[in-house]
Amino acid sequence: MKVVFIGAGNLATHLAWTMKGVGITIGQVYSHTADSAKTLASRLDVPWTTEIDEIHFDADLYIFSLKDSVLRSVISQMKTNNALWVHTAGSMPIDVFDGHTERGGVLYPLQTFSKERKVDFRNIPLFLETKREEDRTVLNEIGHLISDNVRFLSSEKRKSLHLAAVFACNFTNHIYSLAYRILSEKDIPADVLLPLIDETAAKIHALAPAQAQTGPAIRYDENVINKHLEMLEDPDMKNLYRLISQSIHRETMK
């Protein structure tokens, strides 16, 4: 089997590297940006291109790992062939392939990728979808080659999964950022928070988050809550504090 990567961002880099590691042949890398294409291709020791019409026509699998905003346009510029075409986007439906190939699919790894950080793909949940029933087996096999956590999920449900991931990853990270800001304004080294942050994440492996909730908001300790609101000068942080505290409190009444 020969794979072509359309896109060379963080996700594509980690995925391509993992696939090569399990013996899958990567044939070529395309990226709009020469630097990105070159960097990934040289790591994989394969040719690269920045021209859509130079993309190899003879691969078995094309992996579109592109920004949501350009995915449709790149797909529409590709010459149709008989290979499996999959994208890796949480928020894009499988029907972006409609009209361009019958063999559309999705391989969505639920993880946050940075260039600098190694990740172990075996632990990453993969969510698959194929347009044709016959392609399920192929994509399922590919999924299991790289991860121990593979399942099929519809485009409709994947949208909700992506929304949940925005909360669990992007929003959580921003909350960390606000906590760091509070400390750095008082010249307290922010990394004192790391053991607490680690334990907060570790805890929910054993306990559902609704059960693990602690702090002034769940007790609705208005004394502490009001003192905290007074301390927050930034109106956005004040609003966020109030809204999240109310939301925590409301959860107890459900």
Place this chain on the structure above:
Amino acid sequence: MKVVFIGAGNLATHLAWTMKGVGITIGQVYSHTADSAKTLASRLDVPWTTEIDEIHFDADLYIFSLKDSVLRSVISQMKTNNALWVHTAGSMPIDVFDGHTERGGVLYPLQTFSKERKVDFRNIPLFLETKREEDRTVLNEIGHLISDNVRFLSSEKRKSLHLAAVFACNFTNHIYSLAYRILSEKDIPADVLLPLIDETAAKIHALAPAQAQTGPAIRYDENVINKHLEMLEDPDMKNLYRLISQSIHRETMK
């Protein structure tokens, strides 16, 4: 040295157990609630009481680990002696001891404690404060017996630390809870989020959270943001989504 615990909650339980483990003598446990007092005392194999006037008078260190709302009242009912009295509350100033003892202090462990979960105190940052200069050495030595991460911090700064901890722990956990809710409403097993949650926490050991930020809000991808807002039916979740996304976006402009 003999220690008496005033309070027998999660923090007191973990702290007392850790102190016993490093060879510190626990003399007695007081709690307003007989069950809590009995449970902790039996684990430590020491006497317990629910009566403030039965608290041993001859200890060297009294650790007040009580709800903020009752701390002052319990302190005021204690007979004054010459021992060191410390509390463990992030949000309470050292001057709660004023008028009752000259030897007030604080030992605040920055961590979230649950009865069921073991924690390694050696990794927990301890924040100490003493009213009298002479008590610094004693409390510092006690701190180092149980943790490798000990420092002194004023009541004023500890207030900010506690506020940051509410963000980093309580608010983060609630964001997890909302993410879980989104998935369970769609019958997607919520624990698929755990590798993402773990990596989000692990990432900021290497990268400041403001640098680690990813997702639609930092790109201000209005297309995705609006789709997500449409998907959220709960008005509170909609508000939270909007407010956090704006706050992420504003951070990029700083």
